[in-house]
Amino acid sequence: MPTREPKVLVNEVSVTFESRGRSVVALDRISLQAHAGEFLCIVGPSGSGKSTLLRVLAGLHRQSAGEVRIEVDHPGTPLTAMVFQEHALLPWRTVRDNVTFGLENRGVARAEREARAREMLAMVGLTRFAQHYPHQLSGGMKQRVGIARALANDPEVLLMDEPLAALDAQTRTIMQEELLRIWATLGKTVVYVTHSLEEALLLGDRIVLLTARPGRVSQVYPVDLGRPRGLEVRASPAYGALLETIWSRLREEVVRAMAEDRGPEADGLGA
Amino acid sequence: MAIASPIALLALWEWASATGFLREVFFPRPSTIAVHLRDLAADGTLWAHLATTLARIGWSFSLAAVLGVAIGLAMGLWRRLREGLDPVFAVIYPIPSVLFLPLVSFLVPPGEIALVVTTAVTSFFLIAFTTTHGVRQIDQRVVEAALHYGARGWRLFATVLLPGALPFIFTGLRLGLGFSLIVVVAVEIVAASRGLGALLWLSWQILKVEDMYATFFVIALLGGLLSYGLAALRARLLPWVPDLGDR
Numbered sequence: 296m297p298t299r300e301p302k303v304l305v306n307e308v309s310v311t312f313e314s315r316g317r318s319v320v321a322l323d324r325i326s327l328q329a330h331a332g333e334f335l336c337i338v339g340p341s342g343s344g345k346s347t348l349l350r351v352l353a354g355l356h357r358q359s360a361g362e363v364r365i366e367v368d369h370p371g372t373p374l375t376a377m378v379f380q381e382h383a384l385l386p387w388r389t390v391r392d393n394v395t396f397g398l399e400n401r402g403v404a405r406a407e408r409e410a411r412a413r414e415m416l417a418m419v420g421l422t423r424f425a426q427h428y429p430h431q432l433s434g435g436m437k438q439r440v441g442i443a444r445a446l447a448n449d450p451e452v453l454l455m456d457e458p459l460a461a462l463d464a465q466t467r468t469i470m471q472e473e474l475l476r477i478w479a480t481l482g483k484t485v486v487y488v489t490h491s492l493e494e495a496l497l498l499g500d501r502i503v504l505l506t507a508r509p510g511r512v513s514q515v516y517p518v519d520l521g522r523p524r525g526l527e528v529r530a531s532p533a534y535g536a537l538l539e540t541i542w543s544r545l546r547e548e549v550v551r552a553m554a555e556d557r558g559p560e561a562d563g564l565g566a
Numbered sequence: 567m568a569i570a571s572p573i574a575l576l577a578l579w580e581w582a583s584a585t586g587f588l589r590e591v592f593f594p595r596p597s598t599i600a601v602h603l604r605d606l607a608a609d610g611t612l613w614a615h616l617a618t619t620l621a622r623i624g625w626s627f628s629l630a631a632v633l634g635v636a637i638g639l640a641m642g643l644w645r646r647l648r649e650g651l652d653p654v655f656a657v658i659y660p661i662p663s664v665l666f667l668p669l670v671s672f673l674v675p676p677g678e679i680a681l682v683v684t685t686a687v688t689s690f691f692l693i694a695f696t697t698t699h700g701v702r703q704i705d706q707r708v709v710e711a712a713l714h715y716g717a718r719g720w721r722l723f724a725t726v727l728l729p730g731a732l733p734f735i736f737t738g739l740r741l742g743l744g745f746s747l748i749v750v751v752a753v754e755i756v757a758a759s760r761g762l763g764a765l766l767w768l769s770w771q772i773l774k775v776e777d778m779y780a781t782f783f784v785i786a787l788l789g790g791l792l793s794y795g796l797a798a799l800r801a802r803l804l805p806w807v808p809d810l811g812d813r
Contacts, residue, residue, distance in 0.1 A: 353714055373716070383711035387729035387806045396725070400716035428806040448715070 301366065302484040303329040303352065303452055308361035310347050320509035321347045324361065327503050327512055329452070331366070334478055334485045336495035338545065339505030339513075340552035345488045346380075348510065349456050352486060353377045365451055373397070376450035378458045382441040384429040390440050391416065391425040397448040415443035418477060435466040439473070446481065455487045459494070471497055472525065479523060492541055496534060497524060504545060507552035516541055594776045603780035611765070616784065619750060619761040622678075623792075626685035627746045633686075634693025634742065635735055641694065642701025642731065643723075655691060663688040663749045667757055681758060685750045689742035696741070700734025701727060733807050736800045743792050751785055762788075 310322040321344040329335040337345045350356040352363060353375050365374045376397065384393050394415055395408040403411075416422050419439040429437055438458055445453055459467045471494060478485060478498075489495050495502045496518060504513040518537065520528050528534050576596045582588040583595040590598075606612040641648040666687050671680040704727065712726045754763025762785050769777035800807075 355710060355714055377711070377714055379707060379711055381707055383705075383707045385708060385712065385726065385729075387732070387804075388725075396712070396717070397715035399725075400718075400721060430806065430808045444715070 300331040301328045302331040302333070303335075303366075303486065304362075304364040305348070305352070306362050306364070308348070308351060308358045308363060310344065310351060310356065311359045322351075322358070323509035323511045325505075325510065325512055326361075327515065329484055329486055330500075331368075331484055332482045333500045334487065334498055336499035336502045337486065337488045337505060338490065338492055338495050338502055338541070339510060340507045340545070340549040341490065342508045342552050342556070343505040343548070344508065344510030345490075345505055346456050348505075349377070349454050349486065349488050352452070353454050367451060369449065369451070372449045372451065373401075374450065375452050375454050376445035376448045377454040377456060378438070378441045378445050380457045380460060382429075382434075382437040382458075382461075384437060384440055384444070386429050389426050389428055390421060390432070393429070393440055394443045394447050396444060401448075411447050412443075415447045418446070418480070419443045419473070433466075434462050435470055438462065438470065442474075442477070446477070446483075451484070453483045453485045455485060457489055458487075460490070467494075468526065474498060475524065492538060492545060493529070496520070496538060496541075497526070497528060502541060504541060504548075507548045507555060513548065514544060592775060594779060599776050599779045599783065602776035603783065606777060606780055612780075612784065615760060615762050615765045615781075616788075619754065619763070619788075622682055622685060622750050622754075622761065623743075623746045626682045626750065627689060627743055629682065630686040630689035630693055630742050630746065631739055634690045634738065635697050638694040638697025638735070638738070639701060639728070639731065641698040643727065648698060655694070659688075659691040659695075663745075664752045664756055667753060681750075681753055684753055685746055688745045688749055692745060693735070693738040693742040696734045696738030697731060700731030700738070703734065704730035732804055733800075736796070736804065740793060740796045740800075743796060744789060747785070747789050747792065 305325055305327050308322060308325045309320065312319045312321055325348060327335075337348065339345045347356060351358045352365075355377075367374070385396065388396065391409070391412045394412040395403075398408045398411060412425070413422070416425055419442055421436060421439055421443065424432065424436065429440065432440070438461075441458065459470050462470060475498060487495075487498060489498075492502075499518050502516045502518060504516065505511065506513045516537065520531065520533055520537070579588070579593070580596050583590050583593050603612070637651075641651055663684060667680065667684045670683045670687075674680050674683055708730065709722075709726060712722060717725055750761070751763035751766070754761035755767040758764045759768075762781055766778055766781040766785070769775070769781060
């Protein structure tokens with residue numbers, strides 16, 4: 296359960312991309328924090344740099360300015376583990392070997408790796424598929440493997456980059472419920488990027504809204520819709536009101552992003 | 567279909583030669599060729615030549631495979647090397663391999679070694695090209711995920727880059743093996759007294775047309791077997807590659 300204790304601290308982080316001799320500011324002095332055990336959702340129009348922010352947190356991209364701090368509770372495990380948008384599993388490794396990949400790279404003993412994989416696969420409901428290869432699985436199952444792979448590393452913070460965006464609507468709904476269950480079980484701090492406001496409202500403790508490029512923090516909304524939360528939350532008046540509030544603000548940003556993409560400043564730089 | 571079409575072709579040929587539609591002097595019936603093939607096998611001639619050719623293919627293919635995969639991987643991994651070698655490869659690759667025989671004979675002892683090295687040239691380029699491409703086409707998102715999960719240096723190579731390139735390496739090996747056969751037979755026609763190519767050419771020169779066709783069939787069969795063999799091996803060794811219906 297979320298506390299007030301800060302877990303992730305992002306302080307004045309900027310990211311500038313150099314592209315054909317011009318520089319494009321993707322993130323402009325972003326400051327935010329995620330509390331320990333919090334499910335923090337980041338929402339913004341495309342091009343707002345939400346994925347870039349996640350990549351900075353993951354250490355896959357270096358910020359141009361500012362700092363990122365992640366509080367360490369269990370030394371020896373990685374700071375972050377990312378669930379990628381297109382799952383990015385290693386096609387030549389079985390489900391089990393994908394899940395143990397991070398542990399293997401860290402030199403964890405085989406017996407421990409395999410025990411950990413069993414535990415994680417049981418949690419995501421893929422025990423029977425341990426010896427399958429990714430191409431034998433459905434999209435939803437692949438993303439379950441992606442989640443198991445990330446969690447097997449017992450990271451301080453779980454990062455998720457639109458993990459359900461590529462799935463069909465029904466699978467996505469099932470996966471959202473699964474995610475809530477797993478998060479409630481493990482109590483991990485999660486930073487979750489999505490372009491779906493409905494998803495953010497269902498999953499998140501707070502929603503950080505980013506502006507169109509350059510990405511800045513527009514506003515942070517607490518999601519006071521109670522826990523445990525299920526799909527029925529969509530019927531509550533509070534949900535509708537919050538959706539309306541955030542959407543009216545997000546809409547402006549989306550319109551601005553679209554206008555900018557059409558304008559001469561557009562640079563085809565996806566984030 | 568895979569079996570039916572060659573049989574239909576042979577039946578047509580048998581009929582054409584038997585009825586005189588094709589001149590039997592130049593196009594003996596397949597059934598006659600089969601008898602000659604049996605005789606060639608019975609007196610050991612065929613096996614001796616086959617063994618020679620197989621040994622040459624074995625050596626030159628191994629040489630091409632080891633160097634081709636090694637240099638192909640290096641070119642895939644290091645842009646500088648790739649950019650440096652690409653123009654050289656582009657110029658040398660299209661030259662018909664047999665033309666290298668005199669050149670190679672100046673560099674290495676003429677005879678068996680020159681023959682093997684010449685045969686290896688084209689296969690080497692094919693294998694190096696496909697291997698390079700195999701490394702380059704690896705999904706960067708997968709590489710990034712592997713980096714994120716801590717794979718570095720040798721482990722990154724062994725768990726991501728090499729397996730990622732393997733399907734292409736296999737395609738290169740299969741093409742390379744096929745070309746080894748093509749080139750070895752050509753080189754044997756030009757510059758050897760033993761081997762299937764030499765047997766075929768000799769049979770032609772002394773107008774033992776049936777023996778020529780018999781050798782021809784053996785070469786064709788050998789090519790088919792080598793190709794299917796590698797395809798089967800690939801399915802065995804690369805179980806993660808979805809079945810492409812490619813055999």
